[in-house]
């Protein structure tokens with residue numbers, strides 16, 4: 001790493017059509033933040049770049065559905081995203097957006113350079129066109145059957161089922177998502193980046209030159225290259241995006257995946273006048289933090305663009321992660337199957353670090369992984385509270401109790417004392433090795449080993465017992481504990497910045513550089529520490545139950561949204577129908593049937609008589625709300641005994657897909673006994 005003087009960290013630009021969820025965090029922003037904080041603590045020159053990706057078809061579709069402008073959509077989500085990142089403490093040096101002027105200029109200039117130096121191919125081809133909407137159908141404006149896997153709702157740019165990247169003309173049975181019509185083919189001109197020409201260079205640069213990249217990244221790149229690269233269109237017939245900066249191209253914009261990564265450059269420009277040093281000096285190391293679905297764009301397409309431009313660096317590493325799932329199901333913005341960051345921040349105030357901790361401890365680094373609320377609770381209670389919190393709390397409380405908060409002098413150190421203090425440096429080396437290899441999850445485990453070490457030391461030494469027999473020895477024990485505690489504030493700083501800030505407050509200690517980690521005398525004898533508060537709090541079962549219930553509700557809502565009506569039954573004659581005697585009647589009495597959850601006992605004035613009906617609607621109606629209500633009742637249904645009550649008829653209800661019931665009432669009040677047919 002010594003050949004580099006500085007590091008440029010980019011983080012995938014989140015798409016501004018929804019808020020941030022835990023998948024985004026675990027895949028990209030939490031690991032990038034930890035790594036950036038670590039380098040800063042090492043006093044390295046590092047910047048971390050972020051911003052919202054605000055172009056592309058999903059945004060225009062969402063805007064159309066809501067009857068607002070695309071700008072309204074991106075303004076809304078950019079604010080939510082930016083604010084939630086800031087509250088979680090994701091330490092971007094700049095968080096920009098691709099609808100900004102500086103980005104439009106930068107992206108246009110980049111395209112123009114490729115265009116003017118002959119790096120793009122101009123090609124007229126037939127593309128699908130929606131005649132009703134007078135629009136070419138790029139990307140998500142068109143769906144059809146995937147030629148690779150047969151999934152029926154593949155988009156014009158990608159099949160979300162098998163992940164294959166597609167062009168609209170490859171789809172089988174293409175349909176316009178605007179009108180639902182079959183589109184027609186029409187000629188249009190576009191510019192293509194001839195990726196095939198970059199194949200030998202990509203092979204050499206990545207397959208030969210970067211065997212150290214994570215196996216999931218290397219493997220995906222290899223299979224793309226081995227599959228053969230094709231020229232890729234970098235423009236689209238759309239009106240939302242960066243206009244193509246060439247005369248006579250009205251109605252065309254840059255493809256969102258062409259302009260989005262240039263957003264990293266624009267954001268750097270926004271941050272510093274020295275942006276070119278970060279992008280072009282060979283002594284800068286560029287790292288792209290992304291999730292697995294972005295690998296092809298960051299390892300093949302964007303590097304080919306940078307190479308074509310000619311003056312930029314290409315990434316030194318792309319530590320992409322696999323995907324995080326939620327409670328055994330794929331996280332999805334459209335299905336609302338997610339833990340949303342802005343909601344978490346409101347529901348778990350002061351627990352920013354807990355979320356980061358759990359997402360890191362369980363990060364999908366080498367394979368997809370699952371977030372569960374039970375695991376969240378267990379890691380908080382068993383690790384943060386029981387190990388880290390418990391250790392520092394006992395060390396500080398005992399120091400208050402025995403020495404009024406003044407750091408005692410250590411006497412002669414035992415072998416165990418020396419070993420314990422020496423382990424700090426070993427742990428430091430472990431954390432460094434893991435972080436330097438982007439094994440962030442292992443690095444957190446290494447760092448937590450220091451808290452485990454302290455906890456074990458305290459449990460073995462038992463100063464609360466020794467104080468009765470050898471009070472001098474207790475001074476040494478607590479000095480060692482306090483030195484370990486002080487070292488924790490450095491070791492865990494990249495992972496748990498808010499908590500370490502708090503801990504430094506308890507210790508009355510300034511923030512220290514990474515270099516100091518391992519020093520067994522961070523706290524001088526005589527230094528005064530403060531009375532501690534709890535560093536972490538236990539999370540109760542009821543809190544977890546609430547979250548699980550929320551997900552359960554989402555599941556129900558989704559089932560409702562996707563439920564299809566049952567197919568029609570066989571035809572019947574009117575005479576068959578006429579056998580049913582349905583009347584309008586009014587509820588005059590109503591009560592719950594004792595010892596049942598679902599049953600209500602109703603007395604109904606049917607116009608013919610007053611009769612008793614037992615109905616399974618207790619979960620959906622309160623007895624008092626039904627009195628006086630007019631209902632439809634099947635009066636000639638054979639009586640039946642339910643829980644010892646004879647039910648004389650049936651109240652008609654509509655049943656929702658999720659099983660909830662809704663009473664069918666006459667639209668206007670009618671005379672009781674009126675026939676319903």
Ligand SMILES: Nc1ncnc2c1ncn2[C@@H]1O[C@H](COP(=O)(O)OP(=O)(O)OP(=O)(O)O)[C@@H](O)[C@H]1O
Pocket residue numbers: 012013014015016018022023024025026027028289290291292293294321322323324325331332333364
């Ligand atoms: N479940 C996940 N696990 C890990 N990384 C993810 C996950 N979902 C998204 N990411 C990553 O987060 C970054 C930003 O995501 P982006 O805004 O492109 O959303 P997306 O992939 O369309 O997700 P969604 O469809 O859930 O909104 C990308 O690098 C993406 O790979």
Ligand SMILES: [Zn+2]
Pocket residue numbers: 146147148149150151154159160161162163164
């Ligand atoms: Zn497919």
